[in-house]
Amino acid sequence: MEIIVARYSGFCFGVDKAVKTAFNVQFDQCDGRVFTLGELIHNAQVIEALNKKGIQAINDIDELRENDCVIIRAHGIGRHVYEMLRERNVRIIDATCPYVKRIHEIVREKHDEGYQIVIVGDPTHPEVIGINGWCDGKALIVSDEKEAEELACSDARMCAVAQTTFRRSKYDAIFETLKKKFAFALKFDTICNATVQRQSEAARLSKVADAMVVIGGRNSSNTQKLYEICRQNCPQTYLIENASELPSLKNIKNLKTVGITAGASTPDWVIKEVIFHMEDMTKRQEGEIDFSKALEESFTEIKNNDIVKGKIIGYNTTDVFVDLGYKADGIIPMDEFIDDPDFDPERDLKPGTEIEAIVTKLNDGEGNVALSKKRMDAIRGFEELENAFKNEQPVEAIAKEVVKGGLVAEYKGIRIFIPASQVSDKYVKDLSPYVGKKIKVKITEMANKRRIVGSCRVLIEEEKNKKAEAFWNEVEEGKEYTGTVKSLTKFGAFVDLGGVDGLIHISELSWKKIDDPSEVLKVGDKVTVRVIGVDREKKKISLGYRKAEDNPWYKIEEKYHVGDIVTGTIKRMVPFGAFVELEEGVEGLVHISQISNARIAKPDEVLSVGQTVEMKVMEVNPEIKKISLSIKEVKPIDPVREGEEPAETAEEDLPTEHTEEMSTTIGDLLNEKK
Template identity: 40%
Template sequence: MSEELNQVEVKSFEVGDKVTGQVTKVEEKQVLVDIQGSKLDGIIPISELSSLHIEKASDAVKEGDELELEVMKVEEEALILSKRKVDAGKAWESLEQKFQSGEVIETEVKDVVKGGLVVDLGVRGFVPASLVETYFVEDFSDYKGRTITFKIVELDKEKNRLILSHRAVVEQEKAKQKLSRLDAIQPGDIIEGTVQRLTDFGAFVDIGGIDGLVHISQLSHEHVNKPTDVVHEGQNVNVKVLSVDRDSERISLSIKETLPGPWSNISEKAPKGSVLTGTVKRLVSYGAFVEVFPGVEGLVHISQIAHKHIGTPHEVLKEGQEVSVKVLDANEAEQRLSLSIKELLEKEVEETYDYELPEESKGFQLGEMIGDKLKNLRK
């Protein structure tokens, strides 16, 4: 090309012009392109190939690629071009729309840096460590190269600032699952779940993306002092849905109601005539309630406490006392157990005189004896 033609060619371009070029050679720190409709050479410095730092030009393009470029500088023999600026211009417009709509973006993690992850969306996007997962991650090294979903949480074109969050996507999915799960769950359902955390008042159980509370009173048929006595975090349990409050997103659950009750098979555990050991739990005017199995109390009627007549059970028993009882009757359907203490006690011997009648007086009537005494007194 003559010098005059070259100058005319150069003058036909200005900084900021958009051109199309085809990659003819990829060097380590720059790329050469043929500019469509021009005889001028085009050069793309490595710093203008990508919004991210790259070590060599071949990391961004290859020979034969057709690129949209922007003129950065007009020299005598060539145009200095930028791929990065064109990509960024398109990207900001698209990203602004995605930011406004809350669209989820799927892209590859290009690099792991101090404090988070880096992605390339036409412009450099940064994911702070706190926004990667809903849980703490100590080492992010295996995230590089992984394709992950993100939402844009901050965008400022003027400051070239783009902040993304994978955590927001996870939380959004969990919220959707929670609403769907709430609609599906009905009182009375028996569901398998996992104990997530324990508190003084019960256990929170994950039943498929949503937590429900098993109150301490619903953990077992037996009295529970603290939840850790019967369940632990990570344990798989069956729970029964007691109630669902969709407005407050609260679910009440019960482990107790999925377990055999203490009265199950009571006729086998306490057959009629069997002798059991129990603890006096309550004393009432008409008898004593004795616990013979955890959660199973039977009644010893006042008439079955002692052979002798007593006015109140308090005369011979006290709460907390351990006693032996005999089963008189067991009724599982009505959850009733009739017990007796009396039948295990020897019958008290009836009171007798302190002296014995003379042998010769045996067989005589008491009246005859008294008559004889009176006769002797008259003499």
């Protein structure tokens, strides 16, 4: 097997400068402690070496004290961060990459000239965050053509710069889109030459190699881009952080050529160690040693960062014990399990259950092997998220925290950012109720482990579209559905039937007259409705809510019969009669001719609204909701003429028979006439 090492690999100029600056710090020249603001580079081995030297990484400036020494990493920082450091009176050792410094100057100058700054890169990357700090945080940040296309058109002047590790071809394509969005567009070539050389060399080598090994931190942006380039040309591409991960290579004896490249944050000694192990494997191959056997042998001598499999043999409140087939048992902290809300120790930690983990320490101080399931889950989780992204499959994640602009969910230790607009298919003001709950997410963007974006909204809309299609295929008048009141208007209530909204007109909400739908329903109510109208062309559904049995006229003929004497209250009067309420929702009509024995011109001559009257039922017609009544048939109400006593007198005052006496004679009348 031939091993070919890319000519351009390992530390770039800026990283090399930053690392040398940090390791050359003289502690006797610093009055206080020594820190790096954030991890100096994305490489675990270098960070560990700095820790041993006494240089710790911090992310919060508030942790600094006066006279502390702070090393600015190669990624650089924003202008306001420099000001905050100076206010704390700390010593600043600036190891910002010169290429990044140049971008800072461009952005500061063009921002002061009134240009809209556009940064092409990963918005979560420290380099991009630092660049944005030189235009008061007002830059537009785009990572792909889609985001550029979504920008609003503007008549402003625009200046574009790119993250130094961004792919040149991608930057060019994005800028072509940006030119269509702004009246004037200016582009600066800010991609580091070392990045271009590495990517070009990796592309060339991956086209001729049988397998590619990319060495570097999994959270390193430029390493991830090298991995993506190599994988496009060579399917058998492996990303490793150090030589201990080489056993993940398979079918090594069938490989004729293996190419090696490394990210800009990878030290030379790590690259040399990998090459040494590869050469050792080659010698073992020539000695006809089967690689699978070599892999088995590697487990007999467990090393840090090895991936191991074992069987659970027991647990307590703090630890889970694993049989590794090794001279010592493995221990996984119980804390790594309880983050899962569905975790059940009796079910998930049964003795004999196989488990996969990563060795974090060969001896935890008590003779056991310290293991991490969480780190293992993160590796497998990233692989699963990659597959889910490629195959457009949803994953179930746990919402962890609300951050600026959205929600962060976690899938097997991998963080997924969900923009606020993608949490639901409607506006959600407060995202905190989602925290701690399981949510289904579709991965919409996956640049690397540090930049994974998901959407719940896409899945919700897809599900609604499926339900809507099924609904329109089966809906017909008379069918009943259960839905949720979505909104209220003056003319009715909209109900979500599961992907389709229907309208209950205000007249269909209640059998009695109402002025507003809120008198009957409120948003969020679960309701059972029936379809009373379907317009497939306009996609409109009319719904009925009021039930037949609630109709006060329901089986009215069984309650009121012709000849019945009933009591009611006068509700309103019209020229031809008076409407009388018999019960809520049921009114009958007393025609003007059925009020009095005497002729009256208007009902209000003898009646008043609110008056209680007795009546006889003359007719009941449920089909047209009509009940005819008569007051005259029970107790007529005659009008009172001027000078007359009221027609309606007490019963005891009325004569029982006609006893009028004639006291005037004809002679009397003749005498009066004379």
